[in-house]
Amino acid sequence: MRITHCVILTLLFNLSFGQVFKNDSIINTFTNNLTKNGIDTILIYEAAYVGGLGPIVLLENDSCYFAVGEPQYSYIFWKENNQDYVSKLVTYDCYNYEAITYDSDDIWDFYYNNKARLKTEKILAPSYVEEGDTLMVYIDHYSYSQIRFMDRRSTFEYEINEFYFQDSISDRVNLNYMRNMKTMRRKLQNIIDEQILYIEDKQLIKKK
Secondary structure (H helix, E strand, O other): OOEEEEEEEHHHHHHHHOOOOOOOHHHHHHHHHHHHHOEEEEEEEEEEEEEEEOOOOOHHHHHOEEEOOOOOEEEEEEEEEEEEEEEEOOOOOOOOEEEEOOOHHHHHHHHHHHHHHHOOOOOOOEEEEEEEEEEEEEEOOOOEEEEEEEEOOOEEEEEEEHHHOOOOOOOOOOOOHHHHHHHHHHHHHHHHHHHHHHHHHOOOOOEE
């Protein structure tokens, strides 16, 4: 009989609860201001890393702080009066960023056209066969993307763990690789990443 084992290399709370936005406080402030102004169609996107640490530098009067290394950015897309907007938030420096108009129909169309499937499908942990047993693998250091859609009817949020998209584990084929790559959740993340890459490459969002 084939037995499924779990190779546990991660803390249990990561498995149970996932991650939260690292910029949670400033994200909430920003989105609360949007909703107070009657805006109810919002996307929050953040790419981050679990397991990395860096020293914190406090500036004069502790009015600002940042981590040595790459700062943590979050992106906010929203719709207002049939117009699309995007802005960028960051915890680890002292700048605010402009909100710009930006055509993000590719993101919104994909989300609403596939909303039901996005909410029900699962992305499976990497697994491989060893001596007749199927092993599932979890790790505690990984890159991930946190995605949250908000509208007047509901809030939908999910996490993409990049480790789940390895094609092989310990030189063995990841049995869930192709399945995970074909999910609507992965495809939506790729669309958002492409838009952000374009925004950053063209430096469309300026510091105030």
